Amino acid sequence: MIPAKIEDVFLQLTTNFIGVITNIVAGKFAKSTFQIHDSIYTTCSFLEGTLDALEPLQPVTLEGMIIVSSSKEYNVDIDLFKSSDEISVLIHNRTNVYKIVSQLNQNRNDIFFIKRELAEKNEELKRLRKIADKANEEKSRFLAMMSHEIRNPLNVILGYSEMISEEEINEKVRQYSKLLSISGNNLKVIVNDILDLSRIEAGKLELINKPINIKEIAKNCVQNYSYQNKNEAVELFFNAENDIPDAVLGDYVRINQILSNLLSNAIKFTQKGKISIDVKKVSENKNTIKIAFLVSDSGRGMTKQQASKIFDEYQQNKKSDNRVFGGAGLGLSIVKHLLNAMNGKISVESKLDIGTVFITEIPFLKLKNSAVKELKTAEISTEKKLEGKRILVADDDALNQLIVAHILKKEKVLLTQVKDGLEALNVLKTTSFDLVLLDIHMPNITGEQLVQQKKNFHTSNREIPFLSLTANTTKEDVKRYKKIGFVDVISKPYTAIEFVKKINVNI
Template identity: 35%
Template sequence: MEKINILIVDDRPENIIALEALLQRNDINIISTTNPNEALRLSWEMDIAIAMIDVQMPEMDGFELVEILKSNPRTKEILIIFVTAISKETKYAVKGLSTGAVDYLYKPLDPYVTAAKVDSFIQFIRNQREVKKKNKELEAYQKELIKAKELAETGKRIKDNFLANMSHEIRTPINGIIGIAQLLKKTELTDEQREMVNLLEISSNSLLGVINDVLDLSKIESGKFKINRTATDIIKICESVVDLLRIPSIEKKLDLKLALDSELPKMILADSLRLNQILMNLIGNAIKFTHQGSVTLKVEILNRKGNNLQLRFSVADTGIGIAKENIDKIFETFEQADEQTTIKFGGTGLGLSIVKNLAKLKGGTLEVISEENIGSTFSFSNWYEVLKDADVPEKQLEEKLMPFKNLNILVAEDNPINKFLIIKILQNWEVQLEVVENGQQALDKLREKHYDLILMDTFMPVMNGLEAIRLIREGYAPGKENIPIITFSAAVLDTDKETAIAAGANDVISKPFEPAVLYKKIQEYTIG
């Protein structure tokens, strides 16, 4: 235990000796002096906690000594106890306490009262110092927390930038591959060539799915993921998922089955995109880990409450199964059942983590029953509102993409594959177009010629699309500040889209895109 320093100041040595004998104990150090000036020096140099000071002393009395101590920041915290043999009149006690003393004792001292009072002050000092120590620790901890928060925010910014850049760098070539595959399908092909183009599309979409998984996980973790419920044909969703995964199941000679409850409603209110994502992940996972036998998607009604149904989507397989000790592990990000699973089957280990998070966001529950070498059943349950015919918006007929008349478009795109793709698509719609490779060239062209619309890539050399848009809106090409501008972006984070709109873009199209989406946007901003 740390010893407490007590200073005794008295001009008579015999009084000091008597007081020392009275206070002697193992947890304190007693320092004494008969000289007030020496007392000031000791108080300045040593960590004095309590000072017991005589009132009447030559040269400097106790009151004057205490006033000096209390006026100095280094010594003002010392607890002062006056000890005196002069009159017990109240005015002296009041004067002593008003100078900053905590007590006023009269000689001859009662040994029990004096020891008890000093003991209480020692305990007070210990408590006070413990509080100061804790406060310093809290301050240090707070500084560490602030530093950790700043590091976390920096890390998040780095992560977001990395995801945005990764999204752009990988999605841009995928956009070209998917787009060219779509163009190839419209040409004269042999059956063998058509099959190869179909496989090319499947592979490209599979790669795109992995990228989307990473981005979705990032959005879920940052709380920016949104569930959008609309009228959904539940039977069609299930049939489409099974049809899409039919090819990999046939390749593995697996029986892919669909079992639908006969009382399923036609339409429900659901986020069809996310429900489709959950089912694709669960069925795709089941096919991946099943060597023989079957994979079955079963949809059944569990409960009814008024106009609401509780549906359970179960995906059962006859695959390798999961050991009990690994069942919780498979839902962790980038984790699989064991190291051998990754070696044998590959994959990112993101699928089930995303399914779990999506299920939670949608307000549903995800369960798994599995036995090694027998198979697994993953079940997702949730409540859905049943929609009557009157609640379902009429399905819009797919419009035929007719040629545009006298439409001039400026395209700013530096990627050669995407440039080729956009040119082919626009030429099919009989659009008159000019193509440049960066924002500065787009500005120069706009000054020279009239265009009805600009299609601007976001990331380009020399000058990027966002900078070019800002300059156009600020009047770089006089009289053309309000020309409609649609940006292409391979980044899919909401912040990237918000940044483009803030720069002055009218709309944003994410790569890869469907030609019909581009057609509709051009129509909206040029024809009205």
């Protein structure tokens, strides 16, 4: 028994040798069109001549034929077989199959053209990507070059401002010196912010996970700004909960940068009252601890609308803020980017004319007790005295030489200064030192070239620390300097405290 559905898609019949239908054997497809004693050529005109040419006992298949039945066209395949006394004809209705095949062919063609178009678009995207990458590299190179050119004179401005402030001068000159220092530091912040934003946009921001004391970072940040804050109507405070661990894994520089940005903003916009950093534990599990830093002030505050935009790039709440307070409105945007990279978050609560609280939450990896002890030992070991240490400084900039001499003579070091790399080489061949500071860009022999000639130095100078004194501060520059022989880098512009601390760590 043949299933009904199958019978609907085929018809088997027989004809004599001249094409007259002699029997309907099976099937129902187009049965009304084919009648016994009718000529098969009436419906299948394409069989004329074909039936006559059939070889006995040799099956033949005709694919993709068209017949009309009840005014409808059908795509059919026909199998023919000639025996000794008749011809067997099997007609398959393949209309739906051919429609599907036709659609598949069309889809295949469409896919082919889409693939070709995608390939062309991908090539175009590759080309545009190369252009964008090149433009990004050029931008980074330009920013690095401009940073170097700005940092050198900025180091002189800030250095001499600091030196002037230590002299016995009248109040008006002291005020001029203070304003000069404020402007220089504002310019330093802008340069750093632009470089940081460039690194973030280029995806080159990398964080370091090392043992750090977060309470000390926050406390030192408050103390540093306490020294800078000359407004006696504003008091700075620091508070930390007792259950804050002594050490965690984190990035010292970036944590300090976040807190410094927030504290700097608080000082800018607070004329009287208090500013504080509070360190609190939010949550803790076996491996991590989440710490919140609350930077509060009693300043001018913000409206809800202003607070909603405060983390946007170049955002400043008043048009006059840039003129009055300096900066480019990048600080809080960079803070948010840094926190995102740390899987942290920041929020702000503020009331107009009452004050503002910035709340940052950062998850830190916990440290084992042994690592905490090592950190405390390392902190103690960095507290050294420079008195009597023999230090060589090579720098072709006379103004920078005076600043370095001013700082180091206060530390009572035995200082030797030369104006280029060639003079430094001659001195290093004959005189022993405890540490050497080299400017990178010097005539005759550069700092990079000199540090690679240690085999020509006096034996005692081959193992002493060499520090790079430079305005080239990109990560790539620092990595290259350390690779060729410098143990560390002192980046211009620097404060006297930063300068001495960096030497203390490495001597």
